Amino acid sequence: MRNSIWFLKGLRNGKKTEKFPRADPKDPPLWPSRLVGSGTSKCPTNAIEDGKWNAGKCISCRLCMPEYKPTGDQSNYKITGSVPGILSRSFYIYPVDSGTCGACNTELLSILAPQYDASRVNIFFTNTPRHADALLLMGVYTEGMDQVISKAYEAMPDPKLIIALGTCAVSGGIIGKSPHLSKDALIEIAGCPPSPYTILEALVRAKEGKR
Amino acid sequence: MQYYKTTRGGGRYIGQTRSFSVYSDSITPPIKVEKISTEIIPGELVFNYGPSTGGLTESVRIALTTPGEIIRAVKVDPSYKLRRLKVVGLNLIDAFLQIERINGYHSSSYQAAFIKAAEDALLVEKSRGLDEELILQMELERIRSHLNVLERLCEPAGFGVPFHQIAQMREEVSRLISAIFGHRYFFGIHTLPHSELRIPAGVTEITKGIERRFALLFESLQDSKIFVNRLQGNGKIQKIWLVGPAARAAGLQYDARIDSPSIDYSKYSFEPFIDDGKDAFARFLVRGNEIFSSFAIVNQILSKGKPETADLREIRGTGIGASRVESPQGDLFCYLSVDDGRVKSIEFCAPSVSNIIAFEQSMQGNIFTDFHFNWESFGIWISEAGVEIE
Numbered sequence: 001m002r003n004s005i006w007f008l009k010g011l012r013n014g015k016k017t018e019k020f021p022r023a024d025p026k027d028p029p030l031w032p033s034r035l036v037g038s039g040t041s042k043c044p045t046n047a048i049e050d051g052k053w054n055a056g057k058c059i060s061c062r063l064c065m066p067e068y069k070p071t072g073d074q075s076n077y078k079i080t081g082s083v084p085g086i087l088s089r090s091f092y093i094y095p096v097d098s099g100t101c102g103a104c105n106t107e108l109l110s111i112l113a114p115q116y117d118a119s120r121v122n123i124f125f126t127n128t129p130r131h132a133d134a135l136l137l138m139g140v141y142t143e144g145m146d147q148v149i150s151k152a153y154e155a156m157p158d159p160k161l162i163i164a165l166g167t168c169a170v171s172g173g174i175i176g177k178s179p180h181l182s183k184d185a186l187i188e189i190a191g192c193p194p195s196p197y198t199i200l201e202a203l204v205r206a207k208e209g210k211r
Numbered sequence: 212m213q214y215y216k217t218t219r220g221g222g223r224y225i226g227q228t229r230s231f232s233v234y235s236d237s238i239t240p241p242i243k244v245e246k247i248s249t250e251i252i253p254g255e256l257v258f259n260y261g262p263s264t265g266g267l268t269e270s271v272r273i274a275l276t277t278p279g280e281i282i283r284a285v286k287v288d289p290s291y292k293l294r295r296l297k298v299v300g301l302n303l304i305d306a307f308l309q310i311e312r313i314n315g316y317h318s319s320s321y322q323a324a325f326i327k328a329a330e331d332a333l334l335v336e337k338s339r340g341l342d343e344e345l346i347l348q349m350e351l352e353r354i355r356s357h358l359n360v361l362e363r364l365c366e367p368a369g370f371g372v373p374f375h376q377i378a379q380m381r382e383e384v385s386r387l388i389s390a391i392f393g394h395r396y397f398f399g400i401h402t403l404p405h406s407e408l409r410i411p412a413g414v415t416e417i418t419k420g421i422e423r424r425f426a427l428l429f430e431s432l433q434d435s436k437i438f439v440n441r442l443q444g445n446g447k448i449q450k451i452w453l454v455g456p457a458a459r460a461a462g463l464q465y466d467a468r469i470d471s472p473s474i475d476y477s478k479y480s481f482e483p484f485i486d487d488g489k490d491a492f493a494r495f496l497v498r499g500n501e502i503f504s505s506f507a508i509v510n511q512i513l514s515k516g517k518p519e520t521a522d523l524r525e526i527r528g529t530g531i532g533a534s535r536v537e538s539p540q541g542d543l544f545c546y547l548s549v550d551d552g553r554v555k556s557i558e559f560c561a562p563s564v565s566n567i568i569a570f571e572q573s574m575q576g577n578i579f580t581d582f583h584f585n586w587e588s589f590g591i592w593i594s595e596a597g598v599e600i601e
Contacts, residue, residue: 006372009431016379029389031399044305061308062399062407070393096263097270099292102594103315103396105268106359110385113378127265144291145270148263174308175294192398193315196382 016114021204025197026115030070031060032191032198037068045167045174055190056170076190077202083186083209084159087133090122091207093163094132094156096149098179100139103193104166108138110196111203123203129155136163137185140176149181163206165199167192213331214472215533223465224452225535225542226565228558233544235470238533254278258579262291266367266583269593275574275582282582285574287567289597296600298554303329303526304402306554311398313559314595317356319348319397320538324545324559326401327473332532332549342475344408344518348397349474349536350505355384356539357456357498357505358425360590361432364495367583368438373428380421387417414513422506429499442492446585448573449489454565455541456501457589460494462487467537474536479508491581491588498590527552538562540590561595 018026035053041064047057048064055076097105111118118124126132129152137149153162164185167173173192189202215238222235231238251257260273270292276284296313298306310325311318323345330337358381365374389395390411400407411417432438449461458465466483468476484500486493512518531548541562548556566589574585 006370006431010372010376013376013379027386027389029386029393029395031394044308059308060394060398061402062393063304063402065403097268097292099294100269100594101312101315101318102269102592103312103318103398106316107395109268110378110382112375113382114375115379115382125265139292140294142292142294144293145262148270148291152263175296175312193396195395 017117017120018115020116020197021201025074028072028074028197029195030072031062032058032076032194033070034073034076035064035068036071037064039067041067045171054171056188057167057173058190059167059174059192061174074195074197074201076194076198077205078188078190079186079202079206079210080188081186083161083206085209086159087161088207088209090124091203092124092126092131092133093136093203094126094129094134094152095136095138095165096145096152098137098139098145098149098169099142099176100166100168101175104138104168107193107196108136108165108199111200113196116196116200118200118203121200121204121207123200123207129153130157132156132160134161134163134187135181136165137169137179137182138165139179140168140172141179146180149179153181161186163187163189163203165189166194212531212533213334222470225454225544226452226560226562228544228546228560230558231546231560233535233560235535235542238546251276252278252283255283260582262288268363271593271597273586275579277579280578282574282577282579285571287571289567289593291597292593293597293599294594296598298557298600300553302553303549306557307401308399310557313598314561314563314592315396315398316359316592317352317538317540317543317595319345319352320536320543321559322397322401323349323474323536324534324543325547327534327536328532328545328547329526329549330532331473331534332530332547333526333528334530335526337475339475340518343512345474346476346479347509347512347518348392348400349538350508351384351388351391352397353505353539354502354509355381355388356590357502358384360498360587361495363587364442364491364584365432365438367587368441370432370435370438373432376424376428380425383417383421387414390414408517410513410517415510418506418510418513422503425502429502433496439492441581441584442495442588443488443490445491445577445581446570446573446588447489448569450569450572452565453541453569454562455537455539456494456497457541457566457569459483460486460497461489465542467535467542471535471537471542473534479511481508491584494588540566540592557600559595559600563591563593563596566591567596
């Protein structure tokens with residue numbers, strides 16, 4: 001009996017949620033993060049071309065070191081259009097795995113961990129596209145999931161938007177090409193895989209209508 | 212190949228690759244695997260779960276054949292998200308970038324299997340420092356992976372508090388991995404010519420803190436009748452071909468850390484935790500107890516300072532090699548043929564393939580409400596089952 005009072009155990013653990021994104025991230029990873037550097041460097045995905053680094057193609061392989069170095073800056077995302085204002089109150093996401101290695105899936109789920117607690121900023125996952133505001137695509141294009149993704153998007157009510165999460169979904173990365181609906185993504189969250197900090201910040205900024 | 216023979220099957224059966232049947236000390240031409248009949252009997256229906264729905268971490272279709280309540284047959288189809296990796300012809304570094312992404316959540320197991328197969332193929336002398344570094348990676352990965360399975364077992368039980376507390380610990384382990392290796396999933400750590408490892412100050416206090424909190428939580432879960440009742444008697448299976456925690460939960464003392472020469476674990480005094488319950492609860496117990504033994508190994512390595520890393524740029528030549536390592540879900544076998552420093556042929560035998568068959572067989576005779584607990588108890592990763600290497 002002593003051990004089954006989970007409610008008290010939860011209270012005893014105390015508050016673990018961090019202030020991010022209102023404050024700086026507590027433990028940002030170096031890889032992936034924004035890179036700084038100059039010149040040409042070997043890059044298996046052509047993320048470095050003409051001395052410019054493209055976050056959407058970077059797989060954090062580190063082959064560009066020492067010409068390029070990670071900064072720890074987690075803002076590896078791009079919001080390319082206006083998110084409908086009605087979604088600012090609550091934001092329901094339907095994630096679909098098109099062809100991942102599993103890392104993006106677990107980093108996405110990590111935003112539910114107490115350190116991030118996405119639900120406190122009204123970001124939720126839904127089990128059906130019928131209740132979704134956003135279709136979140138992860139992984140590379142695969143034949144088997146192509147029709148599944150299209151049907152999920154058709155089943156979503158308006159207004160709706162697409163999020164591409166991870167380098168595979170944004171550009172195809174090193175494995176293949178991106179899912180066909182990724183080209184219409186309003187939010188591109190780069191990284192292989194993107195950290196929970198990057199995912200949460202991108203979703204919060206988009207929900208608030210910022211770019 | 213120094214360790215694997217290509218004669219008759221010897222040792223325990225591990226699984227199949229495209230071209231071989233894999234045993235613990237030999238590889239042979241493939242044998243035929245008996246398939247479960249999924250023919251529908253009048254009065255039965257097939258309930259499709261997936262390929263994309265809530266409750267599934269990855270895309271997979273699970274077809275449950277049932278007359279109403281009892282599950283008569285299950286068929287798991289991992290091919291929806293089938294990825295095709297083009298590795299043949301690449302140099303070892305470029306190949307490595309794809310290999311570590313076969314199963315990103317267990318990338319260090321794939322890294323270790325690949326590095327050890329390359330060592331075997333090209334007769335590279337073993338480095339004790341490298342083994343130590345790979346063990347550190349793999350044991351941290353095992354802790355996080357087992358925490359993930361336990362977290363997923365709490366979710367369908369509606370146990371919100373332990374679910375979130377384990378999620379918190381899993382995140383702490385991810386941050387520890389990031390602090391040491393620079394990446395939360397170990398990507399890219401062996402592409403550099405020099406070690407980039409950093410051992411943060413007070414690291415053993417961090418690991419001991421997580422271990423202490425996990426011990427209290429693990430004990431509480433075992434004391435919870437509501438939780439235990441969902442797992443006991445659910446998904447019973449005992450077959451000699453089981454691997455990893457599923458085998459050890461069926462009373463079989465199978466562990467590649469003990470019976471594979473690929474990585475030397477002899478310096479670390481641990482014995483695999485064995486339970487003979489054969490069910491989802493036994494698999495829960497095995498994983499929980501393995502978290503403690505993995506923490507003990509991690510602490511032993513971390514207390515000594517920074518181990519070495521492998522440099523794949525130094526590996527050149529021609530040859531055929533094989534390796535077998537204990538990934539968090541069981542034996543992971545790699546066959547590698549290298550021609551002048553480039554991959555000529557490569558095949559993996561992934562533990563999730565064996566675990567999918569074990570899940571299908573163990574689900575027969577169970578009821579619908581058992582499904583999620585049993586599925587999660589095997590810790591299956593579709594990414595390593597639904598992949599082709601060309």
